[in-house]
Every structure is written in C-alpha cells, then in structure tokens.
Amino acid sequence: MRSTRIIILTxxxxxxxxxxxxxxxxxxxxxxxxxxxKQEGGFFLVPTNxxxxxxxxxxxIPGRPVDAAFDSSKRLLAVLNRRSLxxxxxxTGAQLAEIAAHSTSYAGIAFRPGDRELWASEAxxxxxDNILIVALSDVGKPGKTRRIDFNGHPVPAGIAFAPDGxxxxxxxxxxNTLGVFNAEDGALLREVNVGVAPFGVVVAAKQGKVFVxxxxxxxxxxxxxxxxxxxxxxxxxPKTGSSATGTVSxxxxxxxAASEIEVGLAPSGMALSPDGNTLAVASGHSDLVALIDTSTxxxxxxxxxxxxxxxxxxxxxxxxxxxxxxxxYVACGGNNGIAVAQNAGKEWKIAGAMxxxxxxxxxxxxxxxxxxxxxxxxxGSTANNKGSFNxxxxxxxxSKIPRPAPVQLQSGTREVRAANSPQFEPAGGVKNLASLxxxxxxxxxxxxxxxxxxFGDIDKGNGDSKLTMFGREVxxxxxxxxxxxxxxxxxxxxxxxxxxxHHWLMQAFVSDYVERAFAASPRGYxxxxxxxxxxxxxxxxxxxxRPVSVRIWGEFCLPGRWDPATQNVVDMNxxxxxxxxxxxxxxxxxxxDAVGCKPGVPALASLHxxxxxxxSTAIPDQLRADAxxxxxxxxxxxxxxxxxxxxxLNEDHTNGTRPGSPTPRAxxxxxxxxxxxxxxGISKSxxxxxxxxxxxxxxxxxxxxHVDGRRTVAMAIGPHVRRDAVDSNHYNxxxxxxxxxxxxxxSARTRYLASARPMTSVFTADADTSAYRCLxxxxxxxxxxxVLKGLTGRKLWAAQQSLSMxxxxxxxxxxxxxxxxxxxxxxxxxxxxxxxxxxxxxxxxSN
Numbered sequence: 001m002r003s004t005r006i007i008i009l010t011x012x013x014x015x016x017x018x019x020x021x022x023x024x025x026x027x028x029x030x031x032x033x034x035x036x037x038k039q040e041g042g043f044f045l046v047p048t049n050x051x052x053x054x055x056x057x058x059x060x061i062p063g064r065p066v067d068a069a070f071d072s073s074k075r076l077l078a079v080l081n082r083r084s085l086x087x088x089x090x091x092t093g094a095q096l097a098e099i100a101a102h103s104t105s106y107a108g109i110a111f112r113p114g115d116r117e118l119w120a121s122e123a124x125x126x127x128x129d130n131i132l133i134v135a136l137s138d139v140g141k142p143g144k145t146r147r148i149d150f151n152g153h154p155v156p157a158g159i160a161f162a163p164d165g166x167x168x169x170x171x172x173x174x175x176n177t178l179g180v181f182n183a184e185d186g187a188l189l190r191e192v193n194v195g196v197a198p199f200g201v202v203v204a205a206k207q208g209k210v211f212v213x214x215x216x217x218x219x220x221x222x223x224x225x226x227x228x229x230x231x232x233x234x235x236x237x238p239k240t241g242s243s244a245t246g247t248v249s250x251x252x253x254x255x256x257a258a259s260e261i262e263v264g265l266a267p268s269g270m271a272l273s274p275d276g277n278t279l280a281v282a283s284g285h286s287d288l289v290a291l292i293d294t295s296t297x298x299x300x301x302x303x304x305x306x307x308x309x310x311x312x313x314x315x316x317x318x319x320x321x322x323x324x325x326x327x328x329y330v331a332c333g334g335n336n337g338i339a340v341a342q343n344a345g346k347e348w349k350i351a352g353a354m355x356x357x358x359x360x361x362x363x364x365x366x367x368x369x370x371x372x373x374x375x376x377x378x379x380g381s382t383a384n385n386k387g388s389f390n391x392x393x394x395x396x397x398x399s400k401i402p403r404p405a406p407v408q409l410q411s412g413t414r415e416v417r418a419a420n421s422p423q424f425e426p427a428g429g430v431k432n433l434a435s436l437x438x439x440x441x442x443x444x445x446x447x448x449x450x451x452x453x454x455f456g457d458i459d460k461g462n463g464d465s466k467l468t469m470f471g472r473e474v475x476x477x478x479x480x481x482x483x484x485x486x487x488x489x490x491x492x493x494x495x496x497x498x499x500x501x502h503h504w505l506m507q508a509f510v511s512d513y514v515e516r517a518f519a520a521s522p523r524g525y526x527x528x529x530x531x532x533x534x535x536x537x538x539x540x541x542x543x544x545x546r547p548v549s550v551r552i553w554g555e556f557c558l559p560g561r562w563d564p565a566t567q568n569v570v571d572m573n574x575x576x577x578x579x580x581x582x583x584x585x586x587x588x589x590x591x592x593d594a595v596g597c598k599p600g601v602p603a604l605a606s607l608h609x610x611x612x613x614x615x616s617t618a619i620p621d622q623l624r625a626d627a628x629x630x631x632x633x634x635x636x637x638x639x640x641x642x643x644x645x646x647x648x649l650n651e652d653h654t655n656g657t658r659p660g661s662p663t664p665r666a667x668x669x670x671x672x673x674x675x676x677x678x679x680x681g682i683s684k685s686x687x688x689x690x691x692x693x694x695x696x697x698x699x700x701x702x703x704x705x706h707v708d709g710r711r712t713v714a715m716a717i718g719p720h721v722r723r724d725a726v727d728s729n730h731y732n733x734x735x736x737x738x739x740x741x742x743x744x745x746x747s748a749r750t751r752y753l754a755s756a757r758p759m760t761s762v763f764t765a766d767a768d769t770s771a772y773r774c775l776x777x778x779x780x781x782x783x784x785x786x787v788l789k790g791l792t793g794r795k796l797w798a799a800q801q802s803l804s805m806x807x808x809x810x811x812x813x814x815x816x817x818x819x820x821x822x823x824x825x826x827x828x829x830x831x832x833x834x835x836x837x838x839x840x841x842x843x844x845x846s847n
Contacts, residue, residue, distance in 0.1 A: 047732040062394070106513070110161065153522075215268060280328055437690055470652075498699055656805065
C-alpha cells in the first residue's frame with residue numbers, strides 16, 4: 001500500500017513539474033491600450049492591475065463560490081456558492097450535483113462526521129437565516145434536504161462538529177455567539193458569548209476546546225473609539241474608522257467558559273494541524289497568520305508580504321495544513337496566490353508561492369497533499385455568451401494543484417510577483433504630474449453606467465451604438481465634455497456593484513468581508529462603508545504621512561435632514577418624502593433644509609458638508625448641484641477650497657419605470673444637467689486655473705458593453721487636460737485614485753495603488769482656462785412614468801416590477817430585471833433583450 005502511494009506521489013510530482021514548467025515564463029510588456037480580459041499569451045488582465053495565469057487545472061463554477069470542504073475520505077468536495085451547493089468529485093473536480101439553496105453566508109460548509117450529511121450556512125439581507133442540511137447516500141448522492149431555522153437574523157457562518165458528529169458548532173455572526181446544536185435533531189442547546197462578528201470555527205478535541213475567530217475583535221470598552229457594524233459597536237481606529245482589534249475566542253468544552261487571544265485584524269479562516277497542536281489563523285487586514293499553540297495558547301505571527309510591497313494587500317484569508325503538517329498553505333486574496341510556509345523546527349517561514357485565479361478564498365487539501373482552491377472571481381469574465389458583457393456575470397473557479405516541490409515554489413514566487421506588477425508600454429502625456437501645479441481636485445462619483453450605454457454613439461471612440469441607451473439626446477453635457485476634453489474609451493471599474501465599487505474608489509482596497517457577501521450582504525449592504533468591518537486599516541486614499549485638506553459631499557452618507565434650529569443634521573425616514581415632493585420644494589426654492597447628510601463613518605464626520613443631500617434616487621440631482629454651488633460661492637468669497645473634494649451624483653441609477661418616479665431618461669438627464677452645472681460653476685470660479693475634475697461611475701452593472709462588463713464612463717476635465725482627444729490607454733479606478741495621490745504627493749499604502757499606473761496621458765503642460773458652458777436638458781426632468789392604470793403587457797409587468805423594488809438602498813433591486821426594464825423602456829417593448837446567461841441548478845428532492 002505504501003509503495004503504491006509513493007508511486008502515485010512520484011507520478012503526481014512529475015506531472016506537476018511538466019505542467020508548471022510550461023507556466024513558469026514571466027509576462028510580456030503590455031500594450032498601453034490593452035483591453036481587460038484574456039491576452040494573446042493565454043493569461044488574463046483584470047481591472048485591479050493584476051495578471052492571472054494560475055497553476056493547475058481549472059474548473060468553472062458559475063456564480064461567486066466562497067468556501068469548500070472535503071469529506072473524511074477526500075472522496076467528495078463540497079463548494080458553497082451564492083445560491084447553491086456543488087458536490088464535486090474529490091479526485092477529478094468534476095461536478096456530480098448542484099443543490100439549490102437560499103442565499104448563502106460568508107462561509108460555512110462542512111460534512112458531518114460519517115459523511116451522510118452536508119451542512120451549509122444560509123443568510124439573507126434581513127433574515128430569516130438557516131442551516132441547510134443535505135442527506136447523502138452511501139455513495140455521496142444528495143437526497144432530501146431539511147433546515148434549521150433561526151429566530152431573528154443571527155447570520156450563521158463557520159461550521160464545525162464534535163468528532164462523534166453528535167454536536168455541531170456554528171458561528172452566529174450578528175449574535176456575537178457560538179451556537180451549540182444537537183446535530184441529530186437540530187435543537188439549539190446553548191449560545192456562548194464570543195467576540196464581535198464570529199466567523200470561523202475549529203474543534204480541537206484533544207485539548208477539549210473550540211476556537212472561534214472574531215472578525216470585529218473584542219467588545220468595546222467605554223474609553224474606546226467605536227463605529228457600528230450591524231448593530232454592534234466595534235472598536236475602531238479614531239482616524240480611519242476601521243476595526244482596530246482581532247481576537248480568537250477559546251471555549252472550554254466542559255464548562256463552556258470562554259477566553260480570548262489577540263491576533264491580527266479581521267481574522268477569518270482557521271486550520272488545525274494534523275497533530276492538533278497548532279492552530280493557524282488568517283488575518284486579512286494585517287497580512288499575517290497567527291500560529292497558536294493549542295495547549296499553552298501562546299501565539300507567534302507569520303508575516304505574509306504583499307506583492308508589490310505595500311503597507312497592506314496580501315490579504316491572507318484561508319489556511320490549510322499539508323497531511324504531514326510540514327507545510328501551511330495560505331490563500332492570499334490580494335496577491336491572487338497561495339503562500340506556502342514551511343515548518344523549520346520551531347519556526348514557520350514563507351517558502352514560496354503559487355499563482356491562482358482572482359481572489360482565492362478557500363483551500364482544501366487531499367490525502368496526497370494536493371490542493372483544491374476556490375477563487376471567488378475566477379478569470380474576471382463578464383461575458384453573457386450573447387456577444388455582450390455585464391459586470392454581474394460572475395464565474396468562479398476551482399483549481400486543482402498538486403503538492404509543490406521546493407524548486408517549483410521558487411518559480412511560483414517569481415510568477416506571483418510578476419503577475420502583481422504588470423508592465424505597460426508608456427502611456428505618454430505629462431510624466432511629472434506635480435509640475436502642473438494642480439491644487440484642487442473634484443472627484444465626482446456617479447452610478448452604474450457602462451461605456452456603451454452612454455458613449456457608444458460617439459463615432460471616434462470604441463463604442464457600439466446598438467447598446468447605447470442614454471446617448472447625446474439624453475446626456476448632452478457628458479458628450480460635450482468628453483468631446484471637448486478626452487474621451488476615455490478603455491477605462492474599467494475595479495468592482496462589479498456599488499458594494500465594492502465605492503470601496504475601490506475611496507480606499508483602493510476591498511476586504512474579503514465584502515467579496516464574500518455578494519449573495520446577500522447579510523450584515524448590511526455597506527457600500528458607503530458605514531460598517532467598520534469594511535474599512536481598510538490603511539484608511540482612505542487621502543490618508544497617509546502627508547496631510548491634505550478634504551471635503552466630502554455625499555459619499556459615506558446616511559439619510560439625514562438639515563435642521564436650521566440646531567444647525568446640524570438630524571435623522572430622517574427615507575420614506576417620508578417622495579421625488580415629486582422634493583421636486584416641488586426645489587421649484588419653490590425651499591429644498592435646502594429638506595435634505596442633508598449624516599456621516600456613516602464617524603471618523604470622517606468633520607470632513608462632511610452636512611447640507612449636501614445623501615444618496616437617494618428620491619432626491620433630484622439638481623438639489624445636489626444647488627448645494628454644491630452654494631458652498632462653492634462661499635469658498636469663492638473666502639478664497640479657501642480643500643485640495644480634494646469628493647461629490648456624489650446618483651440619479652443616473654434611475655428608478656426603472658416605477659410609477660411616481662421620473663422616467664429613466666429624465667433621471668439620467670437630471671444627472672447630466674447637474675454635472676454640467678457643477679463643471680460650469682467650477683470653470684467660472686477663481687480656482688479653475690489650478691483645478692482638475694475627475695468623473696467616474698462607481699460600477700458598470702446597469703447595462704451592457706461590447707468590450708467588458710466593467711468598462712465604464714470616466715472623464716477628465718480641466719485647464720491641463722488635453723482637448724478634443726481620444727485616449728484609449730488602459731486605466732481603471734485605482735489609476736484615477738493614484739493620479740490624485742501623485743498630484744498631492746500621497747503615498748500608495750495598498751498593493752493595488754502601488755501597482756496602479758497614473759493617468760499621465762490625459763494631461764498637457766499647456767493650460768487652457770476657457771470656461772465650460774452648461775448645455776440645457778433636452779428632456780423635461782419631471783417627465784414621469786405612467787401610472788399602472790391603462791398599462792398592459794410588458795409595460796404593466798415592468799411598472800409592477802419597478803414598484804415592488806426597494807429603491808431606498810443602492811442595488812437592493814434585482815439588477816437583471818432592472819436592466820431588462822431599462823432596455824425595453826428605451827428600445828421599445830418589442831425589442832429583443834440580449835439575455836444574460838442563466839445558471840442551471842439541479843434540484844435535489846426536498847421534504
């Protein structure tokens with residue numbers, strides 16, 4: 001038996017050497033105008049300044065898979081996807097079955113000892129939450145399902161079992177407890193208080209302990225600075241607002257008494273060594289792995305460097321030991337790689353790395369030491385298989401990688417390093433941006449449009465007019481500005497939706513807490529970073545060693561109303577006022593006190609203009625333009641204006657064909673006019689000669705594009721911006737943010753900014769200070785959607801669907817349905833919609 005295993009290991013190693021030898025060549029210099037996606041050399045360029053050429057065999061998993069687990073015999077591999085569970089052949093990776101589920105949680109999938117049940121955590125936006133239990137036959141075929149239903153909204157996450165399978169332990173994230181269940185009947189036996197936002201669970205039976213990783217760390221004390229996270233006050237850094245502690249709870253299985261060990265920030269995935277003596281804890285916001293002696297509870301730290309080097313960015317989020325305990329594998333979501341640590345006596349050291357697809361989040365190890373790696377974002381494909389692209393087209397990957405040899409790890413390290421620092425041909429333009437003397441930057445963030453949806457009708461750019469919905473007639477100012485200055489037709493968002501898009505723009509970092517949450521965002525949809533667990537420890541892009549002045553107009557905001565009596569902002573219920581009511585106040589000149597902004601990140605409260613309207617599609621963008629221009633006039637008198645000014649204009653999101661709201665084209669026209677007014681105001685101010693206006697969408701989820709689902713509308717406007725030019729250089733969110741940093745000498749503190757290429761090509765040394773004249777709207781901004789009465793067919797369906805959607809929060813609507821409604825509203829209700837691909841699910845029988 002042993003000789004057979006040695007032969008298998010030898011053959012596997014030989015096969016690995018052959019495969020990896022073919023993949024060991026480094027990457028070519030990329031054309032400056034390269035598109036995102038698959039390149040001629042077979043590797044992929046994704047819109048976070050990273051290349052992908054993963055090792056091993058790759059198997060597609062439509063969706064966003066986040067977690068995985070082997071059964072006891074390594075015969076079956078189970079994968080937790082957005083709304084399904086996948087059963088894969090443990091050896092080949094071939095899919096055996098897919099089981100329908102409710103929206104799933106951040107993590108939590110495990111085989112109950114005996115391998116006759118599979119447990120998985122389900123969680124929704126506001127509850128109810130469940131544990132899905134799938135019965136398995138003796139050959140692993142799924143059968144009936146049942147659920148453990150929870151009261152309230154506890155958000156189950158990691159799952160582990162006692163060795164005899166009679167007791168299950170589940171991290172209940174919003175309850176800040178560990179749930180102890182009778183695995184036979186699903187009864188909740190007790191809840192044990194742990195730290196904030198428990199995530200992973202490991203049972204160390206030999207020591208009689210259960211370990212729980214707490215993403216939010218310890219509970220707050222009276223003297224701590226705090227910020228909210230789904231109902232719990234989290235200990236935070238008073239400057240950045242990010243969580244400032246991380247802990248692991250240690251629970252005695254006899255007494256259920258709990259103690260805590262401090263570890264790095266945002267601890268998540270954990271693994272127990274084969275001998276049970278060492279617990280590895282990945283801490284994604286500290287770029288380290290804590291190694292805890294399970295008997296003495298002493299801790300040592302293993303640093304996992306980012307590539308390229310920065311103060312933050314490798315993001316270790318999952319760990320697994322080799323069967324002999326000599327290697328520790330670390331999934332690094334930021335590096336797109338597996339770091340491999342080796343046990344050298346009493347000390348662990350990083351021995352090398354292996355390249356993976358985009359954002360690896362889970363590792364499972366087979367009996368021979370081979371890896372199965374789940375990567376949430378796969379190759380970054382956004383193809384809908386119908387000739388166009390949409391950012392919500394998600395395909396993850398399962399990688400099968402043989403156990404690496406030392407020489408392979410050296411090669412792999414070189415590849416991971418090169419993949420994370422792609423080299424481009426020079427973009428041209430002004431190399432020394434600081435020489436331009438720009439002193440004021442206005443970053444205007446809008447909502448959800450693709451390039452083709454708005455600019456596809458501009459002939460000189462790379463557009464497809466067949467996909468254009470809000471062209472020149474609807475957006476005359478967008479078109480005039482893109483044609484007067486530079487038309488950026490190869491610009492990409494870093495993220496797919498508002499949840500990650502705003503994070504890329506404000507901090508050039510997205511936590512695995514966000515990347516794992518796309519199924520339901522069960523602790524809240526904190527696109528505005530009003531959840532301390534979403535904030536990077538490096539803070540926001542302007543924060544660093546060199547101080548700069550900042551003013552925030554709308555970003556990070558919660559609903560609020562300005563109170564003239566207290567000269568402050570007060571809470572408000574979003575449902576209290578409708579779009580027509582706000583429009584009436586606007587026309588009467590009475591809207592200034594009806595809106596406001598309550599800062600969602602307490603650490604940034606002093607930077608906010610509290611009278612600027614919060615982000616709601618019930619508030620016309622004209623109110624935002626008014627609020628900004630009033631403030632600009634005051635700055636004009638004082639002569640004082642911050643260096644960085646961040647504004648939001650969100651009406652281009654639309655409300656579909658919802659009765660009581662303006663038509664989609666009227667809302668986009670409102671957004672266009674507001675932009676034109678703001679640009680005109682700045683261009684006629686005393687600050688114009690030393691100003692730069694950058695305009696970008698937070699994401700490109702709403703609409704289709706013929707190049708990529710993340711290609712979006714972006715503009716650069718100012719005296720030192722080129723005129724009447726098409727700029728096809730490859731840029732993205734982090735390029736834009738790095739440009740601002742370079743202008744003001746701000747250091748790149750995340751690995752994404754360290755590898756970003758500034759947008760040098762849009763600038764010219766010769767200044768043209770001529771002002772911009774806003775173009776009037778061609779469409780009545782109060783052109784309203786028709787009421788339900790009298791509607792039939794698809795028009796009635798579209799109106800009913802729009803009426804049923806929750807517009808109070810960005811993206812809390814079925815985007816595929818909204819896209820279809822917008823397409824029909826513009827193209828006609830008989831027009832064929834380019835259908836998005838559908839995920840087929842094989843449903844098991846259910847009792």
